[in-house]
Amino acid sequence: MSFRKVVRQSKFRHVFGQPVKTDQCYDDIRVSRVTWDSTFCAVNPSFVAIIVEASGGGAFLVLPLHKTGRIDKSYPTVCGHTGPVLDIDWCPHNDYVIASGSEDCTVMVWQIPENGLSQPLTEPVVVLEGHSKRVGIVTWHPTARNVLLSAGCDNVVLIWNVGTAEELYRLDGLHPDLIYSVSWSRDGSRFCTACKDKSVRVIDPRRGTVVAEKERAHEGARPMRAIFLADGKIFTTGFSRMSERQLALWDTENLEEPMGLQELDSSNGALLPFYDPDTNVVYVCGKGDSSIRYFEITEEPPYIHFLNTFTSKEPQRGMGWMPKRGLDVSKCEIARFYKLHERKCEPIIMTVPRKSDLFQDDLYPDTAGPEAAMEAEExxxxxxxxxxxxxxxxxxxxxxxxxxxxxxRSLLHDSRATATATAASGATTPPSTPPAAPASARFSAPPVLGSGNATGGRLDEVLQEVAALRALVAEQGQRISRLEEQLSRLENGHV
Known part of the structure; x- marks a missing residue:
């Protein structure tokens, strides 16, 4: 275990992992037995979703986070697929929208009621049909509203505008074999894939081209994973020729040799990596393992620094990962996992022990929020x-x-003009009177998550109020920072 030799200073060295109490688990859940290497679990600040066993089709549970304890067998599921569900992903810009990919070759997008399900949900908001084989990967664009990527066992990657139910890009012929994983870059301009042909590829979806490729990133035949880090580097997990599990870090500007490569052990479960861009910590969970290892990625060699291992008794069938904005900052929680056992889901909380009750700026830099940075058309x-x-x-x-x-309707051709025209008319009209939208806007601007058609003026007012409130909150935040600084100086005797 060569990675244990490196001892260095890090505030994440003593990250403390702890399972929650038994009554805070979700019990009596029949977790899916499908042999597919996805996480089987997706979490956001409102819900935990888990792919479950279902007779005669595919289903997943969606539970409000507070709905812990024993889950009744008759609890309603999301059950519109005709084949097993293989992957699920919450929309990063709407906590009530989730996408699912299935063996029935379709992708479905669902709107979950605010308080969770009171009856089975069989009607998706949209069905996306374009794959000829089962769909094993679905992942939302990190910054553009309504953009969803799906990858199927037909070796095709499709990118959809969910707001118009249309296929934006079909990336066919870039992968000669099964795609194991897809990960968007932080700004969503590119994504990287790990493929059964042992290659890692960096792809520009809007050009439909492979920007960089590393053949035989890991020599072993078992599944690999590749994820983009915030600085554009790529972190991979895979197997050596001798079936040792490996981690590697790659510079996309030069994929000849890995920047760092570490061998872990000779277990055979695929390693699922989870990455926190705010702390640059990568958590690695093996399917069938009973541990979560974590590593800090830094600018100096050996780049991948082993921090610690959280170990529990039971092996994990899958794993969910809470976005940063769903964590309890008052408890210095820096990560929360939702570990799937055979019959239950157990949250595991990772904290950095701190004495002070003040907000810990160094642990919580500003993080990705729920607002989209742009629309699909942009x-x-x-x-x-x-x-x-x-x-x-x-x-x-x-x-x-x-x-x-x-x-x-397929509306991409004129929606940009529409958006410009609407913006222009909104800018010159007083907020109290709704702007008169041009004809094209009235009939063909694609509704995105939540655009209303008759609420232009009201929306302007709300947006102005929100802007004013944001400014006020920012101002108060700065004031609190200054006061906390003064307080800590007083506490430390610097008057």
Whole structure:
């Protein structure tokens, strides 16, 4: 275990992992037995979703986070697929929208009621049909609203505009074999894939080209994973020729040799990596393991620094990962996992022990919030933007989410002009009177997550109020920072 030799200073060295009490688990859940290497679990600040066994089709449970304890067998599921569900992913810009990919070759997008399900949900908001074989991967664009990627066992990657139910890009012929994983870059301008042909590829979806490729990233025949890090490097997990599990870090500018390569052990479960861009910590969970290892990625060699291992008795069938804005900042919680056992889901909380009760700025830099940085049409037109960051200082309070509406017409050709015209008319009209939208806007601007058609003026007013409130919150945040600084100086005797 060569990675144990490196001892270095890090505030994450003593990250402390702890399972929650038994009554805080979700019990009596029949976790899916499908042999597919996805996480089987997706979590956001409102819900935990788990792929479960279902007779005569595919289903997943969606439970409000507080609905712990024993889950009744008759608890309603999301059950519109005709084949087993293989992957699920919550929309990063709407906590009530989730996508699922299935063996029935379809992708479905679902709107979950605010308080969870009271009856089985069989009607998706939209069905996306374009794959000829089962769909094993679904993942939302990190910064553009309504953009969803799916990858199937037909070796095709499709990118959809969920707001118009249309296929934006079909990336066919770039992968000669099964795609094991897909990960968007932080700004969503590219994504990387790990493929059964042992290659890791960096792809520009808007050009439909492979920007960089590393053949035989890991020599072993078992499944690999590749994820983009915030600085554009790529972290991979895989197997050596001798079936040792490996981790590697790659510079996309030069994929000849890995920047760092470490061998872990000779277990045979695929390693699922989870990455926190705010702390640059990667957590690695093996399917069938009973441990979570974590590593800090730094600028100096050996780049991948082993921090510690959280170990429990039971092996994990799958794993969910809470976005940063769903954590309890008052307890210095820096990560929360939702570990799937055979019959239950157990949250595991990772904290950094701190004596002070003050907000820990170094643990919680501004993080990706729920606002999209741009619309689907802007991304298609070539715009690139990083995530819209929010401060966790005022412990996160979820905003009112808007329903997902889908327009069936293919509208990309004129929607940009529409958006410009609407913006222009909105800018010159007083907020109290709704702007008169041009004809094209009235009939063909695709509704995105929550655009209403007759609410232009009201929306302007609300947006102005929100802007004013944001400014006020920012100002108060700065004031609190200054006061906390003064307080800590007083506590430390620096008057």
């Amino acid at each position: 991304w298609v037109a070539g715009r690139t933007a990083g995530p819209v960051l929010v401060s966790l200082r005022q412990a996160y309070v979820p905003s009112k989410q808007r329903d997902l509406k889908v327009s069936r």
